[in-house]
Amino acid sequence: MITPSPSKCLSILSPKKSLAPPPPTLFLLPLSPQQLPTNLSNLSSSSPRSSTSAKKHPQSSSSSTNDDIPYGPNFLSYIEPSPYGTAHIIPVALCQQGEKWTQNDLVQLLSLGIRDILTVPCEPPNVGGLYMHLKDRMAHPLDEAVDLERYQKSRIATESRQATFTSWIENNTYYLQLESFSCARIIDLLVQSYAPQPNLLSRPIVAEELLATVTEEHLSSLADKVNDWDFHAGLLSGDDLIWASVLILEHVLNTFSSSLHQYAMSRGTIPNQVFPPDVLTV
Amino acid sequence: MLTVRSCYQPTNYYHNFRHAIDVLQATFQIFLLSNLIPPLPSPNAPVPEPLPALLPEGYFGPFEILALCISAVGHDAAHPGVTNAFLTASKSSLATIFNQHSVLENLHCLTISRIVEERWPSLFADHDNTGTGDGARFRKFILEMILSTDMALHFDYMSKFEGLRNNISQAIDEKQKWLVGCCVMKSADISNLVHPLPTSQALWPCLPSQYYDANGCRHVR
Numbered sequence: 001m002i003t004p005s006p007s008k009c010l011s012i013l014s015p016k017k018s019l020a021p022p023p024p025t026l027f028l029l030p031l032s033p034q035q036l037p038t039n040l041s042n043l044s045s046s047s048p049r050s051s052t053s054a055k056k057h058p059q060s061s062s063s064s065t066n067d068d069i070p071y072g073p074n075f076l077s078y079i080e081p082s083p084y085g086t087a088h089i090i091p092v093a094l095c096q097q098g099e100k101w102t103q104n105d106l107v108q109l110l111s112l113g114i115r116d117i118l119t120v121p122c123e124p125p126n127v128g129g130l131y132m133h134l135k136d137r138m139a140h141p142l143d144e145a146v147d148l149e150r151y152q153k154s155r156i157a158t159e160s161r162q163a164t165f166t167s168w169i170e171n172n173t174y175y176l177q178l179e180s181f182s183c184a185r186i187i188d189l190l191v192q193s194y195a196p197q198p199n200l201l202s203r204p205i206v207a208e209e210l211l212a213t214v215t216e217e218h219l220s221s222l223a224d225k226v227n228d229w230d231f232h233a234g235l236l237s238g239d240d241l242i243w244a245s246v247l248i249l250e251h252v253l254n255t256f257s258s259s260l261h262q263y264a265m266s267r268g269t270i271p272n273q274v275f276p277p278d279v280l281t282v
Numbered sequence: 283m284l285t286v287r288s289c290y291q292p293t294n295y296y297h298n299f300r301h302a303i304d305v306l307q308a309t310f311q312i313f314l315l316s317n318l319i320p321p322l323p324s325p326n327a328p329v330p331e332p333l334p335a336l337l338p339e340g341y342f343g344p345f346e347i348l349a350l351c352i353s354a355v356g357h358d359a360a361h362p363g364v365t366n367a368f369l370t371a372s373k374s375s376l377a378t379i380f381n382q383h384s385v386l387e388n389l390h391c392l393t394i395s396r397i398v399e400e401r402w403p404s405l406f407a408d409h410d411n412t413g414t415g416d417g418a419r420f421r422k423f424i425l426e427m428i429l430s431t432d433m434a435l436h437f438d439y440m441s442k443f444e445g446l447r448n449n450i451s452q453a454i455d456e457k458q459k460w461l462v463g464c465c466v467m468k469s470a471d472i473s474n475l476v477h478p479l480p481t482s483q484a485l486w487p488c489l490p491s492q493y494y495d496a497n498g499c500r501h502v503r
Contacts, residue, residue, distance in 0.1 A: 234304030256344030
């Protein structure tokens with residue numbers, strides 16, 4: 001995963017007035033509960049360049065070694081005075097999986113203008129700040145001054161803002177610079193972020209995820225349970241949940257094979273791996 | 283199915299992969315009790331009893347049955363464990379993207395349709411390049427079924443169901459088929475309550491627990 005330097009990130013999120021405004025951007029800010037200041041005014045009163053008092057997020061270590069602007073809540077104080085403010089920037093707290101956030105922590109996040117917490121993209125240990133990046137030669141959706149003005153005004157008029165944002169989502173030509181996010185649209189990032197597995201659509205199924213071998217007797221027993229209204233499939237455990245769904249879907253396809261023959265379903269194999277012929281995989 | 287399972291939050295007490303399979307089984311049971319499909323083959327498979335069918339004849343064919351099964355599996359995919367009201371009130375980015383309408387259901391639709399596109403592409407394939415073939419119809423049907431699970435629209439659907447029940451003798455059209463499909467989807471989604479008591483009560487505490495966990499966040503926001 002590429003970690004952009006904080007200064008590079010800042011130059012895109014907070015451009016000079018003469019430059020084109022940035023596109024609506026998700027800015028993922030590595031944060032830990034321990035880092036949070038009491039409020040944003042504390043940030044403003046501190047010198048941006050010397051704002052190292054907050055604990056550094058473990059994931060920001062690689063970024064800050066090459067740049068003296070640290071990622072963390074102080075980074076918001078750089079973005080705030082931007083001529084475009086946070087009109088285009090949705091700050092999202094990026095935290096490590098398993099971190100505990102109290103109500104008080106969430107209140108502090110809100111005071112920073114952060115309304116979303118993502119835990120998912122933190123798996124790589126060296127993630128810094130992430131941002132939506134404008135690819136070369138791509139058209140800029142908000143490069144007209146009138147559009148920018150409309151967009152900023154629409155932050156007050158919620159409906160307009162939504163319309164503008166939705167329109168941008170549908171037509172955007174921006175891509176994440178990060179290779180680990182293969183998605184091309186901001187909506188994919190959000191969806192992947194809310195789901196527990198990042199990049200679930202782009203990652204291959206790995207051998208470790210394969211189900212354990214099951215016998216035909218076990219599958220017959222499972223079929224009996226699924227056939228029984230008195231049995232609650234929600235009480236099945238582990239891999240049996242998947243097997244139950246596979247049995248039902250296969251049964252539908254087999255029963256109506258004359259009509260549904262084009263929708264063949266496979267129990268699957270991992271490419272380039274050889275399994276014993278009696279091992280069933282999903 | 284591994285991919286589908288991975289997009290359900292295991293930390294959710296209720297809206298997890300277990301619930302998805304529960305709803306799939308309930309959907310299958312409705313088809314079973316309507317004699318639309320035989321039981322799963324096994325040495326002990328029950329002989330279908332001559333009971334009155336749950337569903338009227340002629341509404342469901344292979345297409346609708348398969349699509350409803352897939353809808354059941356994906357109807358809560360990527361559920362974050364909070365309600366639509368929470369996402370909207372907290373002005374979450376997700377609510378903004380989906381214009382605060384059926385936010386979760388739109389998320390589920392998007393997630394499962396992307397998974398199908400990636401893992402089972404033949405299902406949504408546009409074989410005749412018209413954009414109106416079976417693939418497009420499959421997609422539209424699945425999305426319609428999942429969107430109907432938004433409880434904010436529950437009474438709208440109940441009113442439609444009532445209207446349909448009063449005009450059941452009319453010729454069956456596509457719109458009616460889809461409406462009955464929504465009825466099956468919604469019934470299966472909340473079917474936990476009509477299981478026999480010993481089996482259903484095991485899951486009773488799950489939904490309150492899930493929202494109790496989110497309660498702290500809700501107070502803050």
